Structure formats: C-alpha cells, structure tokens
Amino acid sequence: MTAEQDSNLDINQGPQEYVAPTTLGQAAEAVADGNATILAGGTDLMLQTAVGHINYRTRLVNIRRVAELRGVSKQDDEIRIGAATTITDIRNDELLSRMAPVLVEAANHFAGSQIRNAATIGGNICNASPAGDTLPALLILDAEVELTCSSAGTLAQRRMPLTDFFTGPGQTAMLANELLSAIVFRIPEHRAEATFIKSGPRPALEISIVSAAISAIRDTNALFHVRLAFGAVAPVPLRATATEAFIEGKTLDDDLIEQAVDILMSEINPIDDVRATAWYRRHLAAVYLRRLLVDEY
Numbered sequence: 001m002t003a004e005q006d007s008n009l010d011i012n013q014g015p016q017e018y019v020a021p022t023t024l025g026q027a028a029e030a031v032a033d034g035n036a037t038i039l040a041g042g043t044d045l046m047l048q049t050a051v052g053h054i055n056y057r058t059r060l061v062n063i064r065r066v067a068e069l070r071g072v073s074k075q076d077d078e079i080r081i082g083a084a085t086t087i088t089d090i091r092n093d094e095l096l097s098r099m100a101p102v103l104v105e106a107a108n109h110f111a112g113s114q115i116r117n118a119a120t121i122g123g124n125i126c127n128a129s130p131a132g133d134t135l136p137a138l139l140i141l142d143a144e145v146e147l148t149c150s151s152a153g154t155l156a157q158r159r160m161p162l163t164d165f166f167t168g169p170g171q172t173a174m175l176a177n178e179l180l181s182a183i184v185f186r187i188p189e190h191r192a193e194a195t196f197i198k199s200g201p202r203p204a205l206e207i208s209i210v211s212a213a214i215s216a217i218r219d220t221n222a223l224f225h226v227r228l229a230f231g232a233v234a235p236v237p238l239r240a241t242a243t244e245a246f247i248e249g250k251t252l253d254d255d256l257i258e259q260a261v262d263i264l265m266s267e268i269n270p271i272d273d274v275r276a277t278a279w280y281r282r283h284l285a286a287v288y289l290r291r292l293l294v295d296e297y
Contacts, residue, residue, distance in 0.1 A: 015060035024068040027179060028150035030061045034176030040064055040084045041118040043111075044127045069122070069181060072096055077187055083122025083180045087134075088113070090121060099187050102194035102213060106137035109198045122180045125165070128172050128236070135237035136213035137196050138162055138183065139229035146182040147174055157181065166236035191217045192225065195292060199284050208232050209276045210284040214292045221251045228292075233268040233285050240267050243289070257293050261286045
C-alpha cells in the first residue's frame with residue numbers, strides 16, 4: 001500500500017526478503033521493525049519504485065492474503081472497510097451503495113477496470129496523493145484511519161481522523177512500524193445528501209485535475225452539517241473547513257455562493273503541472289463549488 005523514501009537505499013536495489021502473511025498479527029509482526037515495504041494492489045508502488053520516487057525497504061510484505069484486511073462491514077453505528085479492499089469491491093458493495101453512495105460514486109471514477117480490480121482503498125489513502133480519487137469522499141464522511149502495530153507479539157491499534165493523516169504530498173502520519181488496517185466512519189445521517197465530481201480528459205481513467213465532494217442536510221434553502229472537500233488543489237486532500245463554516249445554516253442565494261467561492265479561493269493552493277495550471281485549477285474549483293451549491297438549492 002505504501003512505502004516511504006529512504007535516502008540510504010540504492011534505488012535499484014530490490015527487497016531482500018519477501019513475506020506473505022495470512023493474518024493481521026503476522027502482517028503487523030512483519031512490519032514491526034520499521035524496515036518493510038507494504039504491498040497490496042501495487043498499482044502505484046510498482047510505478048513509483050520503477051522511477052525511483054520510492055525505494056524498497058529490506059522486506060516486502062504482501063498483505064493481499066490477510067482476510068481481516070478485506071471487506072466492508074457494519075459495526076454498531078459505523079462502517080468499517082478493510083484497507084486491502086479493492087476499488088472494484090467498493091463499487092459493487094451493497095452496504096456502501098445504501099449507506100455511503102458518495103464513496104461508490106468516487107470509486108466509479110477511479111481509473112479503469114483492470115486497475116480497480118487490483119488497487120485498494122488503503123493504497124489510495126497511503127499513497128497520499130492530493131488527487132486521490134476516494135479521498136474527497138472519505139473526507140466528507142469524516143472518516144478515520146485505523147493503524148495497527150505489533151509490540152512484543154501484542155497487537156495495538158489507534159485511530160486518527162483522515163484530515164490529520166496527510167502531512168504532505170506522498171507523506172502521512174503513519175509510523176514505519178504501523179500498517180493501515182481499516183477505514184472507519186459513522187453511518188451518515190439518512191437526510192444527508194452527498195455528491196462527488198471529478199475533472200479530467202477521461203474522468204474514469206485519468207488522474208483528476210480537480211475533484212470535489214459535498215455532504216449536507218438541506219432544510220428549505222439552508223444547508224446544515226456541511227462537509228466540503230477538494231482534491232488536487234492543495235499539497236494534501238483538502239477539507240475546506242472555512243468555506244463549510246461560512247455556508248453552515250445560511251440561506252443559499254447567488255450572492256452567498258459567490259462569497260463562499262471567495263473564501264474557498266483563500267483555502268486552496270494549487271500548483272502548475274503537466275495536467276493543468278494553478279489558474280485553471282482555481283477556476284475549476286470555483287466552478288465545482290458553484291455547481292455543488294446550486295444543485296443543493
């Protein structure tokens with residue numbers, strides 16, 4: 001799912017050991033010394049190691065056979081998604097279709113079928129790309145990551161809000177001796193409406209130029225419990241909290257929407273790259289916010 005750069009490694013040097021655990025305990029033990037690269041779908045890892053953006057650590061740990069890391073389940077008032085659950089599994093999951101359709105919608109815009117069959121939601125998170133397709137949807141769901149480690153043969157787990165997990169492009173708060181075991185979020189309020197949109201030459205096959213997601217409860221012309229997230233407009237996937245706070249509880253009209261756009265422009269910090277200019281990304285973010293809010297009222 002992820003690997004961190006290590007400047008002490010030769011980029012042409014592969015792992016010295018291969019491990020394929022079948023239980024979560026075995027997987028946690030295999031990464032306990034902090035010297036492992038985790039492999040799940042491999043769709044990003046293979047590319048990034050090939051060009052030297054990521055270096056293999058000594059041990060390659062393939063977690064695809066760990067049943068505890070796969071599948072979607074409902075536990076009390078929460079949805080739990082195993083980190084090695086594939087994007088195809090998310091697209092086809094009946095529980096998510098009912099309880100969190102915005103995540104299914106995001107998965108429908110994720111790459112092509114061959115990539116979806118291999119890529120995992122945990123990998124998409126740990127890759128920490130500002131343009132990760134599932135990330136705006138997970139952010140508006142107030143998702144948390146579950147991180148697991150092994151200490152003296154005992155499993156220990158901690159949770160962290162997804163908003164705190166990303167620390168920079170390709171960087172996360174996960175420690176070297178931890179692995180991402182699950183993504184967890186509360187079942188959304190049944191009145192909440194959520195939408196995901198993405199821009200690209202071929203939105204289902206391309207890395208997004210800009211993506212956006214919104215969740216809110218509509219009461220007449222006002223929105224409550226607003227959650228707004230954007231991809232590819234900042235160094236990390238962005239929860240636009242200042243824009244959310246401005247919109248919260250207010251009656252929507254054209255003037256208010258334009259004020260919200262101005263606030264969003266102060267929150268984002270896009271870059272120029274081969275896919276788009278920063279100016280164009282700002283333009284698209286504004287267009288998407290207007291579209292999302294107009295659709296809501």
